[in-house]
Amino acid sequence: MTTSPETRTPAQRPSTSSERLGGAGRREQPAQLDQVVHLLELLAADAPVATVAAVEAPVAARELALRIASAREVHRKREAGLAALLDTARELATASDPGSVLDAIVRRARRLVGTDLAYLTLYDPAAGDTFMRATDGSVSAVFQSVRLALGAGLGGLVASTHKPYWTADYWSDERFRHTGAIDGAVGEEGIIAICGTPLIVESNFVGVLFAANRSSRPFTREEVALLGNLATLAALTLVQTRALADSEGALAALSVAHETVRQYAEGVEKAAAAHDRFASLVLGGGGVDDITHALAELLGGWAVLVDENGRRKSSAGPAPTVDGSGADPLAALDALPGLENGRLVERDGVYAVAVTAARERLGTILVGGLSLIDSDQRTVERAGVVTALVLLFERQAADARQSARNRLVSDLVSSRGSREERLSLARNVGFDPQRSFCLLVLRGDDPNGHRALLISASAATGEASLVGSHDGDVIALVPGTDTDALARTVAARIGKRTCVTVAGAGPVGDVDDIAKAYEEGHRTVAALIALGHRGTGAAATQLGFAGLIVGSEPDVYAYVRGLLGPVLDYDERRGTDLVGTLVAYFASGGSPRHAAGSLHVHVNTVSQRLERITALLGESWQQPDHSLELQLALRLRALQASSHAGTARS
Incomplete structure (x- = not known):
């Protein structure tokens, strides 16, 4: 002792x-x-x-x-x-007969889990329910003869779903459909806490194994797993002993059962080793790359983790690579039917399991180059659960960083705090607001996609950018000077996955100019959407006359020169008055004859001048949109001239 x-x-x-x-x-x-x-x-x-x-x-x-x-x-x-x-x-x-097998099952279950009683029900295909077949520790004759319809009580729920369920207090648990017959039998036995797990062999439901207590007690996941392992062994052995009782050739089948039990025991040990490996990785601060590599080492073959958008996030082993056209041969497997149920699915030798948390799809684990036995499949599913936890941890850390950037961007566009404070905070995150940069305002179509748009904007603009949000807008401060080109590029990159409208303002060269640039970008993105340009990118200077309205400092001279420059230069070099001809032509409603009358020249002269204007401005100058822009430019030029004349007289 x-x-x-x-x-x-x-x-x-x-x-x-x-x-x-x-x-x-x-x-x-x-x-x-x-x-x-x-x-x-x-x-x-x-x-x-x-x-x-x-x-x-x-x-x-x-x-x-x-x-x-x-x-x-x-x-x-x-x-x-x-x-x-x-x-x-x-x-x-x-055991040589089914009766002794069932007695041994419930006796062992009661001892292993440490409960007041254990019992087993078998499935009756003819009646479509389960009936009590063996008990250990039961004292109620009513309880020992009860039948459970599929979906009724805890046992009926296990039988209908083929999944384990447990409760520390059966009477207050509303997950189960309580019936008078079942509640009466459970009450007479005095049962409070119950754990039930299905007996399944090769997808065939055999029955339900229970462990129960006459006082309230929680069941740990280890106890549930232990009861489940025992149920698997019991189901395998029960099926084999039935075959032995029905056939003289069952001796060979029993040998197969013994080998299956041995393989299952090895699988239990392998699964335990995988669990320890994953747990040590997480507790040691490992990431998804570590989990993917550990999975490939444990199983052999290769393993790939793709994110919620189908892009590869981690890879280990000789996985299929992206082909020359940029297509990923694994992309289609990310949407295999059945993944939404959280179970492993297979197609063409590739296995996939969804990585989910709180009903949200975070990604998919794909493994291949091997054939998985049952215990290996459970290892892949366990890897999916562990990966979901790691991704949630990473998301929480990223959300915390993004929250700080959101506050910084909001302070910058609102000019909150002193100039020195804003400069210091920006430089602390690696962004220098004293060097030339462009300000982009992004607005997506999905009202619930704000977080995803922040992530996409960060990926599309690069690590040197500062991305945050303010009053519902996603704002990116991006190093560079070509505002229009940058807005178009970012809209195109993000537009491959979701519709987003991007407005550019700048370039900006000082922290005190950020607020003014944001106001211009905010108005420009609204103008792009109102003008029917949703899903595109542009700077205010590229919107024509609409850009004059939304711009914080409208450049009328640049607008006029941009439209009339070739004609103005021609008049200045040749001493002609093509601009005057344009004015007369538009004033006459587009009639060369009426324009000739107002100009006191022959109509052929007007026609020749109009041909010269076409050569200078292009064939589209008389189209409605271009024509409207030209007329506005002519009107603004006239207003500029009168303004200069009035200033000179004063």
């Missing part, structure tokens, strides 16, 4: 270093040394965690000892669970 360190007699307990040194030596040793030595003695004696925690010792030493004791306890429980499963497999393998 092994005694704990606390209950050993002085003769049994190993002497400490202080005792070996004698009384004088013990007095000379620090008290803390004795405490540390005592901790080591407890660990050597495999003392429980509670005993180690009760020892007075230096904090660092006690924490280290607790970690060691806890790790031992976790491994001990895992080893005990695996050993129990193997013992169960051996016990079930020796």
Whole structure:
């Protein structure tokens, strides 16, 4: 009999270093040394965690000892669970008839999970329900004869969904459809807490295995998994013993069952190793790249993680590469039917599992170059869950960084704070507002896509840009001077995935000019949408007369020169008056004859001048849009001339 360190007699307990040194030596040793030595003695004696925690010792030493004791306890429980499963497999393998198999199943389940009773129901295909077949610890005859319709009670829900369910308080749990017959039987047995897991063999539903308690108690995920593993072993063995009872050739089938049990036990150990590997990666601060590489190493073959937009985020192993045309051969697999259910699906030797969290699709894991057995498939599904957690952590960190950038961008476009504060905050994030840059205002069509648009804008403008939001607008401060070209490029890049309108303002060269540039960009993006240019990009200077309206500092001279420049230059070189001919032509409603009358020249002269204007401005100058722009330019030129004349007279 092994005694704990606390209950050993002085003769049994190993002497400490202080005792070996004698009384004088013990007095000379620090008290803390004795405490540390005592901790080591407890660990050597495999003392429980509670005993180690009760020892007075230096904090660092006690924490280290607790970690060691806890790790031992976790491994001990895992080893005990695996050993129990193997013992169960051996016990079930020796059973010769279905009745003894079922009795062994419920007896082992009650002992392994540690509940007041365990019971098993079998599926009746003819009646379409399940009936009570074996119990251990039950005292109610009514309970032992109850039948459960599919979908009724906890057991009926397990039977209809083929998924495990558990509850610490059956009576207050509204997830299950309570019926009088089932509640009466459960009440007579005095059951409070129930855990049920399906018995399934090769997609065939066999029955349900339960562990129940007569007092409230939670079921841990480890207990649920243990009961599920036992149910799998039970289902396999039950099917095989049925075959043995029905056929003389069942001996060969039983050998197959033994091999299946052995492979399953190996799969359990492999799954446990995969779980430990993934857990250590996450706890060690690993990212999705680490998980993808670990998955490829555990299974062989290759593994690829694509994000919610179908773009590769991580890859390990000899995965298919993007072809010369830029097409990804794995892109179509991101939308395989069945992925939305969270289970592994397969097509043409490639397996896929969705990475989801809170019903949101975060990406997809794809593996190939191998054939997966059942335990390997569970490993891939477990990798999907772990990847979802890591992606959520990364998203939270990115959201925190983006929130700080949003506040900074809002301060810059609103001119909040002193000039020095704004300069310092911008430079702290790597952006220098004293160097030439363009300000872009982006507006998407999806009212719920603001966060996605922020991410897309950051990717489209590059790491040197500062991207944030203000009053519902996504704003990007991008180094450069060609505002119009930049707006068009960003709109085209993001437009491959979603419709976005981009307005450019600038270039800007000082932090104090950002607010004015934002006002211009804000008006320009609204003008682009109002003018029917949704989904495009442009600067205010490229909107023609509309740009004069939305621009913060309209450049009338540049607008006039941009439209009439070739005609004005021709008149200046040749001493002609083609501009006057244009004015007369538009004033006469586009009639050469009436224009000739107002100019006091022959109509052929007007026709010749109009041909020269066509040569200078192009064939489209008489089209409605171009014609309107020309007339506005002529009117603005006339207003400029009268303004200059009035200034000269004054």
